[in-house]
Amino acid sequence: MLQPETAKLAPGLKPHLKEPSENLLLALKATLKRDLVLMLRRRGEVLNPLVFFALVITLFPIGISPDPELLAIIAPGLLWVAALLAALLSLDSLFRSDYDDGSLEQLLLAPQPLSALALAKVAVHWLLTGLPLALMAPILGIMLALPGGSYVVLAVSLALGSAILSLIGAIGAALTVGLARGGVLLSLLVLPLYIPVLIFGAGAVQAAIAGDPVTAHLAILGALLAVALMLAPWAIAASLRISING
């Protein structure tokens, strides 16, 4: 016997009558979950920046000198620059596959604000690129004879800093996603904007080595992150609209 359509739904569940805020949360969760699953199924893409990070760090002792005393001096800067480049390398794929298969257009058409959905994508990017880089940096620090007492600061500053890098970088990635060969252009756009993060991130590690308090550096990184969290989603959304409609 045929039943009315509504009877199939569980009692109380009316998908079209939900509160808008609840809808936004659902969409955010769905975006987060989808991106996490997609990234975890392409493990190579998650691992490549980490391998790149380790490789670049290997190049420096070979190119400069294996002397531990010299390496200890330049280690904070080297680790930060190499991590920054590794994060930059992974940016191009942030919106690329979604752009190619058209799911980015679906994000634009969704009733939820694009800036919020883009923020979810950036969060996944940080979780699978920035955070692993930050966790891996102390191991490479040992190899560069990084002086003791600065390892925790290195990881914390990289974790905070790479979140800013992901947010700023996403603006560049969104601007260049529609271009066939946007990779080099992306680094040209994004690297100058990374300089403040590099200064305070590497500065924190150097301060830790010198025995100075590091809270000021970390606080400024946190402040930069707060500003980026506030402004970057709008710029990312506007840039995505330009890339799709153009």
Place this chain on the structure above:
Amino acid sequence: MWSFIHKLGSPKWFYRISAKLQPWFWVAAAGLIVVGTVWGLLFAPADYQQGNSFRIIYVHVPAAFLAQSIFVSMAVAGLVFMVWKIKVADMAAAVMAPLGAAMTFVSLFSGAVWGVPTWGTWWMWDARLTSMLILLFLYLGVIALRGAFTSRDSASRAASVLAMVGVINIPIIKYSVDWWYTLHQPATFTITSRPAMPMDMWLPLLIMVLGFYSFFIALTLMRTRNEILRRESNKRWVRELVEGAK
């Protein structure tokens, strides 16, 4: 007020009004620059520490002022274009970018030349030099992004977004580089330790700065007019203008 802005937004009207304004700015630019150059190079007293080499200031400082002002004007023009869809604003932003990059290069180059007699070296990682170098990269990024798009509308909007992102970042970059420099303070003679300028050195400098600004306005008007003719070449008034001139 509003009708004035709307009229200014029409390329045809802008073309007419700028034809009237343009000669005044060219005359002002030529007059001020000639007076400032002659006064600054021949009549202003030599510096008691730096001798005659300080006269580079009459090119260096106005160029550095323009380099920063042009980026801000470019971002303002980009904002006007994004909010009110005024095409003339984007044409002005497009022609400003190369001039701004050129001015940044002039200030960097004149600074390097000035560095030889005062610091004994062509380049120093001085805070101001470093932030000017970053500004040059920001300009090159905006120019490259505009050139990378095939669709003119996307190019305009992408360049506007990037200019606005850049202008928010410029103060952050500036202060972080200043901060970085104070951490790495090298023990050398800096420009800032020079005593305040006497009046007969300062007046020609002011005249040169005003002259450079007039030159910027005149050149921007002229090149925006060219850009209007190029982009509106299929409009009837442009065709009538060109054919009538024959």
